[in-house]
Amino acid sequence: MTALVLSMIEDDWFGEREFTLATPVAAIRRVSYDLSLAEPLTLASGSTMTALEIQWEYFDLARKYADEHGLECIGGADVGSEVLRRWESVLTGLETDPMSLSTQLDWVAKYTVVNGMRERNGLSWKDSKLALMDLQYHDLRPDKSLFARLNMERLVPDDGPGGIEEAMTEPPKDTRAYFRGKCLQRWGSSIAAANWDSLVFDLGTDPLRRVPMMEPLRGTAAHVDRLFEGCDSPADLLERLGS
Numbered sequence: 001m002t003a004l005v006l007s008m009i010e011d012d013w014f015g016e017r018e019f020t021l022a023t024p025v026a027a028i029r030r031v032s033y034d035l036s037l038a039e040p041l042t043l044a045s046g047s048t049m050t051a052l053e054i055q056w057e058y059f060d061l062a063r064k065y066a067d068e069h070g071l072e073c074i075g076g077a078d079v080g081s082e083v084l085r086r087w088e089s090v091l092t093g094l095e096t097d098p099m100s101l102s103t104q105l106d107w108v109a110k111y112t113v114v115n116g117m118r119e120r121n122g123l124s125w126k127d128s129k130l131a132l133m134d135l136q137y138h139d140l141r142p143d144k145s146l147f148a149r150l151n152m153e154r155l156v157p158d159d160g161p162g163g164i165e166e167a168m169t170e171p172p173k174d175t176r177a178y179f180r181g182k183c184l185q186r187w188g189s190s191i192a193a194a195n196w197d198s199l200v201f202d203l204g205t206d207p208l209r210r211v212p213m214m215e216p217l218r219g220t221a222a223h224v225d226r227l228f229e230g231c232d233s234p235a236d237l238l239e240r241l242g243s
Contacts, residue, residue: 001087004062004080007073013065019054020044027051035111037094052094059087103153110137113146179219187234201234209238 008014021027022042030039031051040048049057063084071080093101102112114133117123123130137146157163171181183199184191192208193200201209213219231237 001062001083003074004065004071004083005058007069008062008065011065011069013061013069017057017061018043018045019049019057022046035098037098052091055091055094059084059091062087103151106147109147109150109152110134113137113150173221174217176213176216176219178221179213179224182224182228183234183237186228187237190234201238203235203238211238211241 020043022044027041030041034051037052038050040050041054042048066080066084071077071083074080074083090101090104093104098105098108099112101108103109114130114137117133118125118127118130121129133146136144139145142148159165171177180194180199184194187201190201190203191199192202197213199211199213201211203209227240228237231240
């Protein structure tokens with residue numbers, strides 16, 4: 001959804017349509033406390049809309065954008081159509097019965113679990129037991145996490161090709177993240193700093209060496225796999241880059 005909206009922004013698809021919030025940070029807080037989904041938010045134009053109304057506007061524009069420009073920006077027609085289908089389905093669920101999305105949306109799942117505990121034990125929302133549940137819900141250890149015990153809908157497997165464990169250890173092959181990730185895998189102790197657009201190597205004796213990575217689509221596996229061949233050290237890599 002975010003990638004699709006960014007493409008719409010790049011193509012100036014919104015035109016004169018304006019959804020800028022007058023106070024974005026305050027609006028986020030108001031929305032996060034609004035279980036009715038009816039809280040009016042003031043736009044920069046002075047008009048008001050609810051968060052759900054804004055989402056519907058974005059969705060309608062995205063669907064029209066897809067009809068005219070296609071969905072290559074988010075992986076093609078098959079992936080893009082599924083994104084639009086799920087987007088519409090979730091908005092419909094939020095509009096009719098938010099609790100029906102307890103296996104899809106994180107905030108609904110968390111609310112269902114915590115509120116169930118509160119009602120069963122007659123607790124107030126400020127009870128320390130609920131605060132503990134809040135922490136345990138987000139525990140990343142599968143054997144400790146409350147989230148891990150829920151029957152949440154899963155779109156990506158834990159293991160195997162394209163799985164979560166692979167994504168934790170292997171960088172994507174089609175962006176500059178591949179070059180950065182492979183350098184960190186091989187020579188992490190020799191890298192002084194890493195960010196979106198550069199790597200800084202510390203070879204111990206020489207001045208720090210910065211390798212710029214300004215182009216998002218350079219540094220892919222197709223670009224640099226051959227570069228890595230025969231490089232046994234970061235010094236070898238920097239020498240080959242320099243040549």
